[in-house]
Amino acid sequence: MEKYKIIGSHPLSGEIKVSGAKNAALKILAASVLSKDTCQINNIPQIEDIKRMTEILESLGAKLLWHDSTLTIDPSGITKSIPDQQLIKKLRSSIVLAGPLLARFGEVTMSHPGGCIIGKRPIDLFLSGFKALGAEIFDHGESFTLKAKKLTGAKIVLPKVSVTVTESLMMTACLAQGTTTIINSAMEPEIPALAQYLNKCGAKITGAGTPQIIIEGVDGLSAGIYELMPDRIEACSFVMMGLATGSKIKVTDCRPEHLETVLAILKNAGADLEIGPDYITTKTSYLRGTEIQTHEYPGFPTDLQAPFTVLMTQANGRSLIHETIFDGRLFYTDKLNAMGADIIMCDPHRVIVSGKTKLNGKKLESPDLRAGMALIIAGLCAEGETTIDNIYQIERGYENIVPRLRAIGAKIEKIKD
Ligand code: EPZ
DSSP, X not given: OXXXXXXXXOOOEEEEEOOBOHHHHHHHHHHGGGOSSOEEEESOOOOHHHHHHHHHHHHHTOEEEEETTEEEEEGGGOOOSOOOHHHHHTOGGGGGGXXXXXXXXXXXXXXXXXXXXXXXXXXXXXXXXXXXXXXEEEXXXXXXXXXXXXXXXXEEEOSXXXXXXXXXXXXXXXXXXXXXXXXXXXXXXXXXXXXXXXXXXXXXXXXBTBSEEEXXXXXXXXXXXXXXXXXXXXXXXXXXXXXXXXXXXXXXXXXXXXXXXXXXXXXXXXXXXXXXXXXXXXXXXXXXXXEEEBOSTTSBOGGGHXXXXXXXXXXXXXXXXXXXXXXXXXXXXXXXXXXXXXXXXXXXXXXXXXXXXXXXXXXXXXXXXXXXXXXXXXXXXXXXXXXXXXXXXXXXXXXXXXXXXXXXXXXXXXXXX
């Protein structure tokens, strides 16, 4: 098995360019099945989650053509709506394909995506939303089938804010008859970007990016060119990496306007940042412990909680980290304690970090995607050698991360066990 080997305590320097947004790319790939026309997506990151999603689309009969980071998808050859269930099981977020396949073909069978280490990840809100749009649900235990001769618009009130449920129902409702209103919808920037593309293809969506989205159903959609936005989570992970290692690095090709809350919190904690229109530069800073709670957009993103917690081990004083979204997203902190951090878990949703602590290199295993990035940051801060196993979890979401970090001076390499 391959692993990362990091020699820490070396400041970084230089510029690092942010890749296209994983969580936007996965949904636009799903949206491609809504039309028979060929679409083109630019700036797609070459990461494992994208590879899994493209394998699923090809298993359905779509024709895909890569040219550097541009992907052209011809969905006209899709003749079935039952994806390869083994492929589905490899990608939890493949659930976002269910709605578009149901809308285009009137039927879809998917495996239950199952939970993961960060939480149970139920799909009850997906199913109740599809039912509200007129779908019949047949549960087969391991998998489920949705059927709808025709979908009709409905008023859907989400009891919980959910990013992928909002996106799925928005996509599905585009081809329903009549008007759909989604109330309590998520507002992440990837959602208005998806709506803007769908509207360019003939959809009639208003309110995306607000808590209420209205979709007027249409008979069909064309396809077009979609420019993927930079990954805000990757961008700010690099910012936190620069701050934690006391480095001056310039994170380029990013959208600081998508990170207002986090950047304000970092500055309040003492971070010395230069923020331009499409870049963020970190400088050596005297960081103070601070209190955060994760929250749906525009609040502090749960996907930045782990990198931030590592950063707070290098801040002076106490921090309270309150993870409100997922019930299993703080357990990686025991690995940081093994490196020398001083983190107390109050309950599965809250930890108290006491800094500043010296970290020592350790043999680690990446529990999930974002905690994996946090462990890389911890390794770069630590004295000595850190190895990180289970790097597939990291390569699910961070493109060519080793060469990109080496280019800013990180002593990191991929080695075979
Ligand atoms: C999206 O996941 C992202 N994934 C996650 O990023 C991100 O952490 C999350 O949004 C929150 O921002 C993708 O976009 C592919 P949710 P999603 O539904 O949509 C509960 C990463 O690292 N819920 O907004 O699955 C759920 O359990 C990933 O890139 C239900 O109860 O998250 C959670 O407590 C990790 N029933 C809450 O909603 C449902 O049917 C919010 O999760 C669906 C969700």
